[in-house]
Amino acid sequence: MTVAEQRSSAIAQTLERIRAIEARDGVSRDSLDAIRAELIALAARRELFPPKEFPLAQGKGERFEMLSVDPDGRFELYLEVADKVVDTLPHNHTTWAVVVGIQGLELNRLYEGEGGEAGDAPLKLREEVPVTAGSGICMMPSDFHSIHMEKGELNLHLHLYGVGFAHMKDRLMFDPASGRYLPYNPALAVVA
Numbered sequence: 001m002t003v004a005e006q007r008s009s010a011i012a013q014t015l016e017r018i019r020a021i022e023a024r025d026g027v028s029r030d031s032l033d034a035i036r037a038e039l040i041a042l043a044a045r046r047e048l049f050p051p052k053e054f055p056l057a058q059g060k061g062e063r064f065e066m067l068s069v070d071p072d073g074r075f076e077l078y079l080e081v082a083d084k085v086v087d088t089l090p091h092n093h094t095t096w097a098v099v100v101g102i103q104g105l106e107l108n109r110l111y112e113g114e115g116g117e118a119g120d121a122p123l124k125l126r127e128e129v130p131v132t133a134g135s136g137i138c139m140m141p142s143d144f145h146s147i148h149m150e151k152g153e154l155n156l157h158l159h160l161y162g163v164g165f166a167h168m169k170d171r172l173m174f175d176p177a178s179g180r181y182l183p184y185n186p187a188l189a190v191v192a
């Protein structure tokens with residue numbers, strides 16, 4: 001089998017177990033912890049994700065490679081490859097999400113609060129979680145996070161969403177400058 005075939009097979013087996021966890025236990029902090037453990041085990045097989053198979057395009061410092069999505073848009077898995085400064089605004093996904101590291105560092109900031117109307121009190125930082133090889137974070141649908149990466153090392157991380165981006169509805173981002181929640185806008189949410 002080629003590496004690509006081995007990767008596809010490992011991803012399919014991992015997602016089969018993850019679907020079963022969600023079907024059995026629903027969406028909770030505990031079930032997401034179990035899903036994270038499955039994804040960390042997949043990410044630990046670094047030989048399945050050789051950077052040379054996911055090169056960054058000329059002049060681009062970031063790449064999102066969709067690895068899998070169900071026909072109904074559920075269980076959308078991405079490989080994010082990045083070697084650039086990345087800073088996003090705090091945002092939610094309105095679906096559960098799990099991020100785990102293969103290599104490099106994706107600093108995640110997690111926030112208090114679950115969104116609200118424009119003009120509501122600002123989000124407060126709850127904790128910073130460095131997501132590296134062997135670690136990961138879980139987010140419930142209403143959780144807010146922001147992502148921060150540096151240039152100078154190749155970051156590879158797996159991102160799994162309960163439903164894919166095309167199906168996420170009513171997402172919010174938080175604009176610290178104005179102290180307001182705003183409808184999520186990908187063009188504005190990534191500030192660097």
Ligand SMILES: [Fe+2]
Binds near residue numbers: 091092093145
């Ligand atoms: Fe996010």
